[in-house]
Amino acid sequence: MVQIAWLGKKSPFCGNVSYGLSTTQALRERGHQTHFIHFDNPRSPESGSTSLLANDPDVSLPYLVKSQVYTIPSPGAQRELRDSLERIRPDIVHASLTLSPLDFRLPDLCQQLGVPLVATFHPPFDAGMRNLTAGTQQLSYQLYAPALARYDRVIVFSQLQAEVLIRLGVPADRLAVIPNGVDTDRWAPSRHGGDAVLLQRVRQRLGSERTFLYMGRLATEKNVEALLRAWRLVSPQGCRLVIVGDGPLRGTLQNSFNESGILWWGYEADLNTRIALMQCAEVFLLPSLVEGLSLALLEAMATGTACIATDAGADGEVLEGGAGIVLSSQGVATQLRTLLPVLRDQPVLTAELGRRARQRALERYRLSRNIDAIEQLYGTLLATRPLAA
Known part of the structure; x- marks a missing residue:
């Protein structure tokens, strides 16, 4: 079994958090010893871990600023990280990159310690560079590419994402395409069991109308305003749009689109409630301008919800061939104005799309497949690791 030092996020909630928690839990269930190193000031009220206990599998590093997008560590964080790695003595360091200055220092640190270094690179992208947001994200890729070239392996979620990094100078042999995975036993249609x-409590709050759902961050790159504009123009009778999530645009959007056909659920911390929301939804909508590979999309697919997403990032690839409806990331509101009445009038269509989405998730995006690939990657790196003198 492998001893892993996992660098990632536990808060605030985002796809990176879901990825790190689900992956490390699955690795532990397979017998690997995983130490989760994350930014969480040890003296803060939210902290439940400390770097002072030798047998503590979690290590907290101090930070100055932490958001869903980036983290600025405290001046002493690098030293604490090094001390923790020297104490843990892992076989592998795996960094689920948090967009932090420490990301750029990890290659030197791990080389000095003689430990193989793996990264998972999450930032969203749009290979077509079709909007300003995509251009901004491209700068992140350009900034990170030289550092990623020095990692032993970089996990990306699709071949499209790999091609973007190769064009920016990351050697192809350093990249491993391992799509996100979802627990398809837990994220499953309500007929498969559950609470x-x-x-019933979630259904009562949602009401009797058919539920169309967005779940994710309320930020510019998610393009939720386009969805809200289309919904206001169509106002599909007998349907309700439910917005689950939080972010910098929540206040502005909620004030601008606070009509009866829209339910602002807010941030939902409880995993089982998020699963119940997906199970209650007939249609999941993801209007993003840029994406990586959306975990929320995979979760919706696994629960048998009809999925509508843009072709940003790898999301179009996930739904291609009839597993969902793929929109262009350009002109989302116009496309939805045409599509929403069809979805309203064709419940047989949404049921079939949900069935196909579930089947696609079972075939390609099970969490167990993801963990198999990560274990194989670890094995390859450890097999080629130089023996200690």
Whole structure:
């Protein structure tokens, strides 16, 4: 079994957090010893871990600023990280990159310690560079490419993402395409089981109308305003749009689109409630301008929800061939104005799309497949690791 030092995020909630928690839990269930190193000031009220206990599998590093997008560590964080790695003595360091200055220092640190270094690179992208947001994200890729070239392996979620990094100078042999995975036993249609009482409670709050759902960050790159504009123009009778999530645009959007056909659920911390929301939804909508590979999309697919997403990042690739409806990231509101009435009038279509989405998730995006690939990657790196003198 492998001893892993995992660098990632536990808060605030985002796709990076979901990826890190689900992956490390799955690795632990397979017998690997995983130490989770994350930014969480040890003396803050939210902290439940400390770097002072020798047998503590979690290590907290101090920070100055932490958001869903980036983290600025405290001046002493690098020293604490090094001390922690020297104490843990892992076989592998795996960094689920948090867009932090420490990301650029890890290659030197791990080389000095003689430990193989793996990264998972999450930032969203749009290979077509079709909007200003995509151009801004491209700068992140340009900034990171020289550092990523010095990692032993970089996990990306699709071949499209790999091609972007190769064009920026990251050697192809350093890249490993391992799509996100989802626990398809837990994220499953309600008929497969679950908490019936919780499901009923969520249904009561949603009401009797058919549920169209967005779940994710409320930020510019998610393009939720386009969805809201289209919904206001169509106002599909008998349907309700539910917005689950938080972010910098929540206040502005909620003030501008606070009509009866839209339910602002807010941030939902409880995993089982998020699963119940997906199970209650008939249609999941993801209007993003840029993406990586959306975990929320995979979760919706696994629960058998009809999925509508843009072709940003790898999301179009996930739904291609009939597993969902793929929109262009350009002109989302116009496309949705045409599509929403069809979805309203064709419940047989949404049921079939949900069935196909579930099947696609089972075939390609099970969490177990993801963990198999990560274990194989670890094995390859450890097999080629130079023996200690």
